[in-house]
Amino acid sequence: MLTSFMQGLLCCLTSKSANVVVPADTSESTDGYEFVEVKPGRVLRVRHIIPDRPVVEEPTGPGGTVSCKRKITVYRNGQLFIDNLGDRASAELKNCQNGEAEPNNTVEVELTDCGKSSAPVSIPDAGSEPVTTGKDGTDETAAGGGETPAAGQTDQSQQLRKCRRKPKRTVVIDCERKISACKGTHADVALFFIHGVGGSLDIWKSQVDFFSRLGYEVISPDLAGHGASSAPQIVAAYTFYALAEDMRLIFKRYARKRNILIGHSYGVSFCTFLAHEYPEQIHKMVMINGGGPTALEPSICSIFNLPTCVLHCLSPLLAWSFLKAGFARQGAKEKQLLKDNNVFNVSSFVLRAMMSGQYWPEGDEVYHAELTVPILLVHGMHDKFVPIEEDQRMAEILLMAFLKVLEDGSHMVMMECPEAVNTLLHEFILWEPTTPPPQKKESKTRPETAKAQSDNIKDDPSEEKPNSKAKK
Secondary structure, three states: OHHHHHHHHHHHHHOOOOOOOOOOOOOOOEOOEEEEEEEOOEEEEEEEEOOOOOOEOOOOOOOEEEEEEEEEEEEOOOEEEEEEOOOOEOOOOOEOOOOOEOOOOEEEEEOOOOOOOOOOOOOOOOOOOOOOEOOOOOEHHHOOOOOOOOHHHHHHHHHHHHHOOOEEEEEEEEEEEEEOOOOOOEOOEEEEEEOOOOOOHHHHHHHHHHHHHOOOEEEEEOOOOOOOOOOOOOHHHHOHHHHHHHHHHHHHHHOOOEEEEEEEOOHHHHHHHHHHHOOOOEEEEEEEOOOOOOOEOOOOOOHHHOOHHHHHHOHHHHHHHHHHHHOOOOOHHHHHHHHHOOOOOOOHHHHHHHHHOOOEOOOOHHHHHOOOOOEEEEEEOOOOOOOHHHHHHHHHHOOOEEEEEEOOOOOOHHHHOHHHHHHHHHHHHHOOOOOOOOOOOOOOOOOOOHHHHHHHHHHOOOOOHHHHHHHO
16 A cells, blocks of 8 residues: 555645556567557557367358348437337347247337336247337237237326427438357457457456357457557547547458347447447347447546546545445455456546546447347346446336346456356357248139039038038
8 A cells, every 4th residue: 555655645745647558569479469559559459269169151051031121219308218129129039929020119218217118038049939128118928919908008098199390300211130150160250359548358268268169259458558458648539539530440350241249238239330330240139238328428527537646546446445335245266267367456536537538429229229230238237337227227118128137247247257148148159030931822723614613512522411500
Protein backbone atom coordinates (compact mmCIF):
# COMPACT_ATOMS: atom_id res chain seq x y z
CA MET A 1 0.00 0.00 0.00
CA LEU A 2 2.85 2.40 0.84
CA THR A 3 4.58 1.56 -2.42
CA SER A 4 1.41 2.24 -4.36
CA PHE A 5 1.00 5.59 -2.58
CA MET A 6 4.58 6.64 -3.39
CA GLN A 7 4.17 5.65 -7.04
CA GLY A 8 0.95 7.64 -7.21
CA LEU A 9 2.64 10.70 -5.69
CA LEU A 10 5.49 10.37 -8.20
CA CYS A 11 2.89 10.10 -10.97
CA CYS A 12 1.32 13.41 -9.91
CA LEU A 13 4.67 15.19 -9.69
CA THR A 14 5.98 13.98 -13.04
CA SER A 15 2.59 14.04 -14.83
CA LYS A 16 3.29 10.53 -16.16
CA SER A 17 1.31 7.35 -15.79
CA ALA A 18 2.79 4.31 -14.10
CA ASN A 19 2.68 0.69 -15.23
CA VAL A 20 2.67 1.44 -18.95
CA VAL A 21 2.68 -1.78 -20.92
CA VAL A 22 5.02 -1.82 -23.91
CA PRO A 23 4.75 -4.54 -26.58
CA ALA A 24 7.67 -6.56 -27.83
CA ASP A 25 9.65 -5.19 -30.76
CA THR A 26 9.11 -8.21 -32.95
CA SER A 27 5.94 -8.94 -34.90
CA GLU A 28 6.77 -12.58 -35.61
CA SER A 29 4.46 -15.29 -34.34
CA THR A 30 5.89 -17.05 -31.29
CA ASP A 31 3.88 -19.76 -29.52
CA GLY A 32 0.70 -18.55 -31.19
CA TYR A 33 1.20 -14.87 -30.26
CA GLU A 34 1.46 -12.12 -32.86
CA PHE A 35 1.87 -8.34 -32.64
CA VAL A 36 -0.26 -6.50 -35.17
CA GLU A 37 0.18 -2.81 -35.89
CA VAL A 38 -3.36 -1.58 -36.49
CA LYS A 39 -2.18 2.04 -36.77
CA PRO A 40 1.24 3.68 -36.71
CA GLY A 41 2.49 3.28 -33.16
CA ARG A 42 -0.61 1.32 -32.09
CA VAL A 43 0.32 -2.35 -31.70
CA LEU A 44 -1.98 -5.07 -30.39
CA ARG A 45 -0.99 -8.49 -29.14
CA VAL A 46 -3.08 -11.25 -30.71
CA ARG A 47 -3.16 -14.94 -29.93
CA HIS A 48 -3.80 -16.75 -33.18
CA ILE A 49 -3.93 -20.54 -33.30
CA ILE A 50 -4.49 -22.57 -36.46
CA PRO A 51 -4.53 -26.21 -35.31
CA ASP A 52 -3.64 -29.18 -37.46
CA ARG A 53 -6.83 -30.73 -38.76
CA PRO A 54 -8.12 -32.76 -41.68
CA VAL A 55 -9.18 -30.59 -44.58
CA VAL A 56 -12.96 -30.39 -44.87
CA GLU A 57 -13.82 -27.33 -46.87
CA GLU A 58 -17.61 -27.46 -46.75
CA PRO A 59 -20.00 -28.22 -43.87
CA THR A 60 -21.17 -31.80 -43.68
CA GLY A 61 -24.69 -30.93 -42.58
CA PRO A 62 -27.35 -29.21 -44.69
CA GLY A 63 -28.10 -26.56 -42.07
CA GLY A 64 -31.34 -24.64 -41.81
CA THR A 65 -32.79 -21.38 -43.07
CA VAL A 66 -34.45 -18.91 -40.72
CA SER A 67 -36.73 -16.15 -42.00
CA CYS A 68 -36.07 -12.74 -40.43
CA LYS A 69 -38.95 -10.38 -41.11
CA ARG A 70 -39.82 -7.72 -38.57
CA LYS A 71 -40.80 -4.08 -38.42
CA ILE A 72 -39.36 -1.94 -35.61
CA THR A 73 -41.04 1.38 -34.84
CA VAL A 74 -39.91 3.92 -32.26
CA TYR A 75 -42.34 6.62 -31.16
CA ARG A 76 -41.52 9.99 -29.67
CA ASN A 77 -42.92 9.02 -26.28
CA GLY A 78 -40.19 6.37 -25.95
CA GLN A 79 -42.29 3.38 -26.95
CA LEU A 80 -40.72 0.56 -28.97
CA PHE A 81 -43.06 -1.47 -31.17
CA ILE A 82 -41.79 -4.67 -32.82
CA ASP A 83 -43.95 -6.46 -35.38
CA ASN A 84 -42.89 -9.89 -36.68
CA LEU A 85 -44.14 -9.77 -40.26
CA GLY A 86 -43.16 -13.05 -41.85
CA ASP A 87 -45.51 -16.02 -42.14
CA ARG A 88 -42.58 -18.18 -41.11
CA ALA A 89 -40.98 -15.72 -38.70
CA SER A 90 -38.57 -18.01 -36.88
CA ALA A 91 -40.99 -20.88 -37.41
CA GLU A 92 -38.07 -23.27 -37.28
CA LEU A 93 -37.27 -22.02 -33.78
CA LYS A 94 -40.65 -21.20 -32.26
CA ASN A 95 -43.41 -23.76 -31.94
CA CYS A 96 -46.72 -23.57 -30.15
CA GLN A 97 -47.95 -26.25 -27.80
CA ASN A 98 -50.05 -27.86 -30.52
CA GLY A 99 -46.98 -28.18 -32.76
CA GLU A 100 -48.14 -25.59 -35.26
CA ALA A 101 -45.99 -22.68 -36.30
CA GLU A 102 -46.36 -19.58 -34.18
CA PRO A 103 -48.48 -16.92 -35.88
CA ASN A 104 -47.33 -13.38 -36.45
CA ASN A 105 -46.99 -11.47 -33.20
CA THR A 106 -46.33 -7.95 -32.13
CA VAL A 107 -44.33 -6.60 -29.23
CA GLU A 108 -44.77 -3.39 -27.32
CA VAL A 109 -41.86 -2.36 -25.13
CA GLU A 110 -41.35 0.77 -23.08
CA LEU A 111 -37.77 1.97 -23.54
CA THR A 112 -37.67 3.50 -20.07
CA ASP A 113 -39.10 0.48 -18.26
CA CYS A 114 -36.34 -2.06 -17.71
CA GLY A 115 -37.77 -3.68 -14.60
CA LYS A 116 -40.28 -5.96 -16.30
CA SER A 117 -38.32 -8.78 -17.87
CA SER A 118 -38.91 -12.40 -18.61
CA ALA A 119 -37.53 -15.39 -16.81
CA PRO A 120 -34.25 -16.91 -17.99
CA VAL A 121 -34.39 -19.52 -20.70
CA SER A 122 -31.88 -22.32 -21.16
CA ILE A 123 -30.08 -23.10 -24.37
CA PRO A 124 -31.28 -26.34 -25.95
CA ASP A 125 -29.13 -29.38 -25.52
CA ALA A 126 -27.33 -30.80 -28.51
CA GLY A 127 -29.79 -32.49 -30.80
CA SER A 128 -32.88 -31.05 -29.10
CA GLU A 129 -35.31 -28.38 -30.16
CA PRO A 130 -34.28 -24.92 -29.02
CA VAL A 131 -36.35 -22.66 -26.81
CA THR A 132 -36.13 -18.93 -27.16
CA THR A 133 -37.28 -16.11 -25.00
CA GLY A 134 -40.51 -14.62 -26.28
CA LYS A 135 -40.54 -11.03 -27.32
CA ASP A 136 -43.53 -10.42 -25.07
CA GLY A 137 -41.74 -11.66 -21.96
CA THR A 138 -42.95 -15.29 -22.13
CA ASP A 139 -41.38 -18.48 -23.37
CA GLU A 140 -42.10 -19.17 -27.01
CA THR A 141 -43.27 -22.70 -26.22
CA ALA A 142 -46.23 -21.19 -24.38
CA ALA A 143 -46.94 -18.50 -26.93
CA GLY A 144 -49.76 -20.38 -28.60
CA GLY A 145 -51.58 -21.60 -25.53
CA GLY A 146 -54.57 -19.42 -26.26
CA GLU A 147 -54.74 -17.80 -22.83
CA THR A 148 -56.68 -14.57 -22.70
CA PRO A 149 -54.93 -11.60 -21.08
CA ALA A 150 -56.23 -10.13 -17.86
CA ALA A 151 -58.43 -7.06 -17.86
CA GLY A 152 -55.69 -4.90 -16.39
CA GLN A 153 -53.23 -5.98 -19.04
CA THR A 154 -55.78 -5.23 -21.78
CA ASP A 155 -56.40 -1.75 -20.41
CA GLN A 156 -52.65 -1.14 -20.16
CA SER A 157 -52.09 -2.24 -23.77
CA GLN A 158 -54.91 0.02 -24.92
CA GLN A 159 -53.35 2.93 -23.06
CA LEU A 160 -50.02 2.22 -24.74
CA ARG A 161 -51.67 2.28 -28.15
CA LYS A 162 -53.36 5.57 -27.35
CA CYS A 163 -50.01 7.11 -26.33
CA ARG A 164 -48.56 6.52 -29.77
CA ARG A 165 -48.40 9.50 -32.05
CA LYS A 166 -46.26 9.87 -35.13
CA PRO A 167 -43.37 7.39 -35.33
CA LYS A 168 -39.92 8.82 -34.78
CA ARG A 169 -38.10 6.03 -36.59
CA THR A 170 -39.11 2.90 -38.51
CA VAL A 171 -36.83 0.01 -39.46
CA VAL A 172 -37.91 -2.92 -41.66
CA ILE A 173 -35.86 -6.14 -41.75
CA ASP A 174 -36.55 -8.73 -44.44
CA CYS A 175 -33.93 -11.41 -44.99
CA GLU A 176 -33.20 -15.09 -44.61
CA ARG A 177 -30.20 -16.53 -42.83
CA LYS A 178 -28.69 -19.94 -43.42
CA ILE A 179 -27.43 -21.37 -40.13
CA SER A 180 -25.36 -24.53 -40.04
CA ALA A 181 -23.28 -26.36 -37.47
CA CYS A 182 -19.71 -25.07 -37.23
CA LYS A 183 -17.29 -27.92 -36.61
CA GLY A 184 -13.59 -27.69 -35.94
CA THR A 185 -12.78 -29.57 -39.12
CA HIS A 186 -14.29 -26.81 -41.25
CA ALA A 187 -11.52 -24.53 -42.45
CA ASP A 188 -13.95 -21.65 -43.06
CA VAL A 189 -14.78 -21.21 -39.33
CA ALA A 190 -12.99 -18.80 -36.97
CA LEU A 191 -13.69 -17.98 -33.32
CA PHE A 192 -13.00 -14.45 -32.02
CA PHE A 193 -12.69 -13.88 -28.24
CA ILE A 194 -12.87 -10.22 -27.09
CA HIS A 195 -12.37 -9.25 -23.44
CA GLY A 196 -13.63 -6.22 -21.52
CA VAL A 197 -12.23 -3.43 -19.36
CA GLY A 198 -9.30 -4.48 -17.19
CA GLY A 199 -9.00 -7.92 -18.76
CA SER A 200 -6.66 -9.48 -21.28
CA LEU A 201 -6.63 -12.30 -23.77
CA ASP A 202 -5.41 -14.56 -20.96
CA ILE A 203 -8.90 -14.71 -19.42
CA TRP A 204 -9.88 -16.92 -22.39
CA LYS A 205 -7.08 -19.44 -21.76
CA SER A 206 -9.44 -22.33 -20.93
CA GLN A 207 -11.68 -21.58 -23.91
CA VAL A 208 -8.82 -21.05 -26.38
CA ASP A 209 -7.12 -24.29 -25.34
CA PHE A 210 -10.40 -26.22 -25.44
CA PHE A 211 -11.48 -25.14 -28.91
CA SER A 212 -8.01 -25.25 -30.45
CA ARG A 213 -7.76 -28.89 -29.37
CA LEU A 214 -11.06 -29.53 -31.13
CA GLY A 215 -9.60 -28.15 -34.36
CA TYR A 216 -11.00 -24.60 -34.39
CA GLU A 217 -9.07 -21.57 -35.53
CA VAL A 218 -9.00 -19.14 -32.59
CA ILE A 219 -8.23 -15.39 -32.51
CA SER A 220 -8.02 -13.48 -29.23
CA PRO A 221 -6.64 -9.90 -29.10
CA ASP A 222 -5.52 -7.66 -26.25
CA LEU A 223 -7.31 -4.31 -26.27
CA ALA A 224 -5.12 -1.22 -26.39
CA GLY A 225 -3.57 -0.59 -22.99
CA HIS A 226 -4.30 -4.15 -21.84
CA GLY A 227 -2.11 -7.22 -21.62
CA ALA A 228 0.94 -6.79 -23.82
CA SER A 229 -0.60 -4.33 -26.28
CA SER A 230 0.72 -0.79 -26.56
CA ALA A 231 -0.69 1.85 -24.20
CA PRO A 232 -0.83 5.29 -25.89
CA GLN A 233 -0.83 8.21 -23.46
CA ILE A 234 -3.76 9.92 -25.18
CA VAL A 235 -7.29 9.82 -23.80
CA ALA A 236 -8.78 9.70 -27.31
CA ALA A 237 -7.02 6.39 -27.92
CA TYR A 238 -9.45 4.61 -25.55
CA THR A 239 -12.84 5.83 -26.75
CA PHE A 240 -15.35 3.26 -27.91
CA TYR A 241 -14.90 4.23 -31.55
CA ALA A 242 -11.11 3.98 -31.38
CA LEU A 243 -11.23 0.53 -29.79
CA ALA A 244 -14.00 -0.60 -32.14
CA GLU A 245 -11.88 0.42 -35.12
CA ASP A 246 -9.04 -1.71 -33.72
CA MET A 247 -11.36 -4.71 -33.50
CA ARG A 248 -12.63 -4.07 -37.01
CA LEU A 249 -9.09 -4.15 -38.41
CA ILE A 250 -8.30 -7.31 -36.45
CA PHE A 251 -11.49 -8.90 -37.77
CA LYS A 252 -10.68 -8.01 -41.37
CA ARG A 253 -7.22 -9.50 -40.97
CA TYR A 254 -8.28 -12.89 -39.59
CA ALA A 255 -11.92 -13.31 -40.71
CA ARG A 256 -13.08 -16.46 -42.51
CA LYS A 257 -16.29 -17.24 -44.30
CA ARG A 258 -18.15 -18.10 -41.09
CA ASN A 259 -17.09 -16.23 -37.96
CA ILE A 260 -18.32 -16.62 -34.39
CA LEU A 261 -17.85 -13.71 -31.97
CA ILE A 262 -17.54 -14.32 -28.23
CA GLY A 263 -17.47 -11.19 -26.08
CA HIS A 264 -17.31 -10.53 -22.34
CA SER A 265 -18.65 -7.43 -20.57
CA TYR A 266 -17.47 -4.36 -22.55
CA GLY A 267 -16.25 -6.68 -25.30
CA VAL A 268 -19.89 -7.54 -26.09
CA SER A 269 -20.38 -4.02 -27.44
CA PHE A 270 -17.53 -4.53 -29.92
CA CYS A 271 -19.07 -7.84 -31.03
CA THR A 272 -22.39 -6.07 -31.63
CA PHE A 273 -20.58 -3.39 -33.61
CA LEU A 274 -18.91 -6.00 -35.82
CA ALA A 275 -22.21 -7.84 -36.34
CA HIS A 276 -23.67 -4.63 -37.78
CA GLU A 277 -20.62 -3.88 -39.90
CA TYR A 278 -20.30 -7.41 -41.35
CA PRO A 279 -23.73 -9.09 -41.13
CA GLU A 280 -22.96 -11.62 -43.85
CA GLN A 281 -19.74 -12.85 -42.24
CA ILE A 282 -20.95 -13.15 -38.64
CA HIS A 283 -22.47 -16.60 -38.24
CA LYS A 284 -23.23 -16.64 -34.50
CA MET A 285 -22.54 -14.56 -31.39
CA VAL A 286 -22.04 -15.23 -27.68
CA MET A 287 -22.60 -12.47 -25.09
CA ILE A 288 -21.18 -13.22 -21.64
CA ASN A 289 -22.41 -10.84 -18.92
CA GLY A 290 -22.81 -8.08 -21.50
CA GLY A 291 -25.70 -6.19 -19.92
CA GLY A 292 -28.79 -4.65 -21.46
CA PRO A 293 -29.33 -3.28 -24.98
CA THR A 294 -28.76 0.33 -24.03
CA ALA A 295 -26.63 3.07 -25.53
CA LEU A 296 -23.32 3.64 -23.76
CA GLU A 297 -22.73 6.85 -21.89
CA PRO A 298 -20.05 7.51 -19.23
CA SER A 299 -21.26 8.15 -15.72
CA ILE A 300 -20.68 11.63 -14.33
CA CYS A 301 -20.62 10.54 -10.69
CA SER A 302 -18.04 7.79 -10.90
CA ILE A 303 -14.90 7.02 -8.94
CA PHE A 304 -13.07 6.72 -12.27
CA ASN A 305 -13.46 10.47 -12.81
CA LEU A 306 -10.89 11.07 -10.07
CA PRO A 307 -7.38 12.15 -11.11
CA THR A 308 -5.06 9.42 -12.33
CA CYS A 309 -2.70 9.74 -9.39
CA VAL A 310 -5.59 9.30 -6.92
CA LEU A 311 -6.78 6.21 -8.77
CA HIS A 312 -3.27 4.81 -8.64
CA CYS A 313 -3.21 5.25 -4.87
CA LEU A 314 -6.57 3.49 -4.66
CA SER A 315 -5.54 0.64 -6.96
CA PRO A 316 -5.30 -1.97 -4.14
CA LEU A 317 -8.82 -1.02 -3.02
CA LEU A 318 -10.11 -1.20 -6.59
CA ALA A 319 -8.53 -4.61 -7.09
CA TRP A 320 -10.16 -5.86 -3.88
CA SER A 321 -13.53 -4.46 -4.98
CA PHE A 322 -13.18 -6.16 -8.36
CA LEU A 323 -12.45 -9.46 -6.63
CA LYS A 324 -15.56 -9.11 -4.44
CA ALA A 325 -17.87 -8.17 -7.31
CA GLY A 326 -16.37 -10.28 -10.09
CA PHE A 327 -16.19 -13.68 -8.38
CA ALA A 328 -18.79 -15.69 -6.55
CA ARG A 329 -16.13 -16.79 -4.04
CA GLN A 330 -13.18 -14.76 -2.81
CA GLY A 331 -10.34 -17.08 -1.85
CA ALA A 332 -6.77 -17.90 -2.67
CA LYS A 333 -7.84 -19.65 -5.88
CA GLU A 334 -9.63 -16.57 -7.20
CA LYS A 335 -6.73 -14.28 -6.29
CA GLN A 336 -4.37 -16.59 -8.14
CA LEU A 337 -6.70 -16.54 -11.17
CA LEU A 338 -6.50 -12.75 -11.26
CA LYS A 339 -2.74 -12.88 -11.11
CA ASP A 340 -2.22 -15.69 -13.61
CA ASN A 341 -4.69 -14.33 -16.19
CA ASN A 342 -3.44 -10.74 -16.01
CA VAL A 343 -6.81 -9.36 -14.90
CA PHE A 344 -7.19 -5.80 -13.63
CA ASN A 345 -3.51 -5.20 -14.34
CA VAL A 346 -3.81 -1.96 -16.29
CA SER A 347 -2.47 1.50 -15.56
CA SER A 348 -4.66 4.03 -13.81
CA PHE A 349 -4.51 6.29 -16.85
CA VAL A 350 -5.84 3.54 -19.14
CA LEU A 351 -8.54 2.55 -16.66
CA ARG A 352 -9.76 6.14 -16.31
CA ALA A 353 -9.67 6.75 -20.08
CA MET A 354 -11.53 3.51 -20.80
CA MET A 355 -14.37 4.29 -18.40
CA SER A 356 -14.74 7.89 -19.54
CA GLY A 357 -14.61 6.87 -23.22
CA GLN A 358 -17.63 4.56 -23.13
CA TYR A 359 -19.77 6.80 -25.31
CA TRP A 360 -21.81 4.97 -27.96
CA PRO A 361 -25.22 6.60 -28.56
CA GLU A 362 -25.98 4.39 -31.58
CA GLY A 363 -26.03 1.20 -29.52
CA ASP A 364 -29.62 1.54 -28.32
CA GLU A 365 -32.41 -1.05 -28.26
CA VAL A 366 -33.28 -0.54 -31.93
CA TYR A 367 -29.64 -1.14 -32.85
CA HIS A 368 -29.72 -4.48 -31.03
CA ALA A 369 -33.19 -5.40 -32.34
CA GLU A 370 -31.84 -5.17 -35.89
CA LEU A 371 -29.48 -8.10 -35.28
CA THR A 372 -30.58 -11.25 -37.11
CA VAL A 373 -27.72 -13.51 -36.02
CA PRO A 374 -28.36 -16.30 -33.45
CA ILE A 375 -27.04 -15.17 -30.06
CA LEU A 376 -26.27 -17.09 -26.88
CA LEU A 377 -26.51 -15.07 -23.65
CA VAL A 378 -24.50 -16.42 -20.70
CA HIS A 379 -25.00 -14.85 -17.29
CA GLY A 380 -23.39 -15.59 -13.93
CA MET A 381 -26.00 -15.59 -11.18
CA HIS A 382 -23.72 -13.87 -8.64
CA ASP A 383 -22.64 -11.08 -11.00
CA LYS A 384 -22.70 -7.75 -9.12
CA PHE A 385 -21.64 -5.68 -12.13
CA VAL A 386 -24.46 -6.72 -14.49
CA PRO A 387 -27.91 -7.56 -13.05
CA ILE A 388 -29.72 -10.51 -14.54
CA GLU A 389 -32.61 -8.23 -15.52
CA GLU A 390 -30.36 -6.60 -18.12
CA ASP A 391 -29.60 -9.89 -19.87
CA GLN A 392 -33.28 -10.80 -19.70
CA ARG A 393 -34.04 -7.50 -21.36
CA MET A 394 -31.51 -8.30 -24.06
CA ALA A 395 -33.20 -11.66 -24.68
CA GLU A 396 -36.54 -9.90 -25.17
CA ILE A 397 -35.21 -7.46 -27.76
CA LEU A 398 -33.08 -9.82 -29.86
CA LEU A 399 -34.69 -11.84 -32.65
CA MET A 400 -32.98 -15.18 -31.91
CA ALA A 401 -31.57 -15.37 -28.38
CA PHE A 402 -30.91 -18.16 -25.89
CA LEU A 403 -30.34 -17.14 -22.27
CA LYS A 404 -28.42 -19.47 -19.96
CA VAL A 405 -27.81 -18.65 -16.30
CA LEU A 406 -24.95 -20.37 -14.43
CA GLU A 407 -25.72 -20.53 -10.72
CA ASP A 408 -22.09 -21.02 -9.64
CA GLY A 409 -20.64 -18.16 -11.65
CA SER A 410 -20.26 -14.41 -11.38
CA HIS A 411 -18.88 -11.73 -13.73
CA MET A 412 -15.75 -13.73 -14.59
CA VAL A 413 -17.74 -16.87 -15.25
CA MET A 414 -15.41 -18.11 -18.00
CA MET A 415 -12.64 -18.36 -15.38
CA GLU A 416 -14.81 -19.67 -12.52
CA CYS A 417 -16.71 -22.34 -14.48
CA PRO A 418 -14.58 -23.08 -17.55
CA GLU A 419 -16.00 -26.56 -18.17
CA ALA A 420 -19.62 -25.39 -18.08
CA VAL A 421 -18.90 -22.39 -20.31
CA ASN A 422 -16.96 -24.50 -22.81
CA THR A 423 -19.82 -27.01 -23.00
CA LEU A 424 -22.40 -24.28 -23.55
CA LEU A 425 -20.33 -22.61 -26.25
CA HIS A 426 -19.63 -25.89 -28.03
CA GLU A 427 -23.30 -26.93 -28.05
CA PHE A 428 -24.29 -23.54 -29.42
CA ILE A 429 -21.61 -23.63 -32.09
CA LEU A 430 -22.80 -27.06 -33.23
CA TRP A 431 -26.49 -26.08 -33.10
CA GLU A 432 -28.45 -25.62 -36.28
CA PRO A 433 -32.20 -25.08 -36.77
CA THR A 434 -34.30 -27.87 -38.17
CA THR A 435 -35.98 -26.83 -41.37
CA PRO A 436 -39.54 -28.18 -41.57
CA PRO A 437 -40.24 -30.44 -44.54
CA PRO A 438 -41.94 -28.76 -47.50
CA GLN A 439 -45.69 -29.04 -47.56
CA LYS A 440 -47.08 -31.56 -50.01
CA LYS A 441 -49.18 -30.02 -52.72
CA GLU A 442 -52.58 -31.58 -53.37
CA SER A 443 -52.65 -33.48 -56.62
CA LYS A 444 -54.99 -31.89 -59.09
CA THR A 445 -56.77 -34.85 -60.79
CA ARG A 446 -59.68 -34.66 -63.17
CA PRO A 447 -63.03 -35.26 -61.41
CA GLU A 448 -64.79 -38.45 -62.28
CA THR A 449 -68.09 -38.34 -64.11
CA ALA A 450 -71.29 -39.47 -62.45
CA LYS A 451 -71.41 -42.57 -64.61
CA ALA A 452 -67.85 -43.59 -63.70
CA GLN A 453 -68.59 -43.11 -60.03
CA SER A 454 -71.68 -45.30 -60.21
CA ASP A 455 -69.72 -48.00 -62.07
CA ASN A 456 -67.04 -47.96 -59.37
CA ILE A 457 -69.64 -48.39 -56.68
CA LYS A 458 -71.16 -51.38 -58.46
CA ASP A 459 -67.80 -53.02 -59.06
CA ASP A 460 -66.66 -52.59 -55.43
CA PRO A 461 -67.47 -55.86 -53.58
CA SER A 462 -66.65 -54.36 -50.16
CA GLU A 463 -69.64 -52.00 -50.34
CA GLU A 464 -72.47 -53.67 -48.41
CA LYS A 465 -76.10 -52.65 -48.32
CA PRO A 466 -76.56 -52.73 -44.51
CA ASN A 467 -73.82 -50.22 -44.11
CA SER A 468 -75.38 -47.95 -46.67
CA LYS A 469 -78.69 -48.08 -44.81
CA ALA A 470 -77.02 -47.28 -41.57
CA LYS A 471 -75.50 -44.15 -43.12
CA LYS A 472 -78.95 -43.01 -44.10
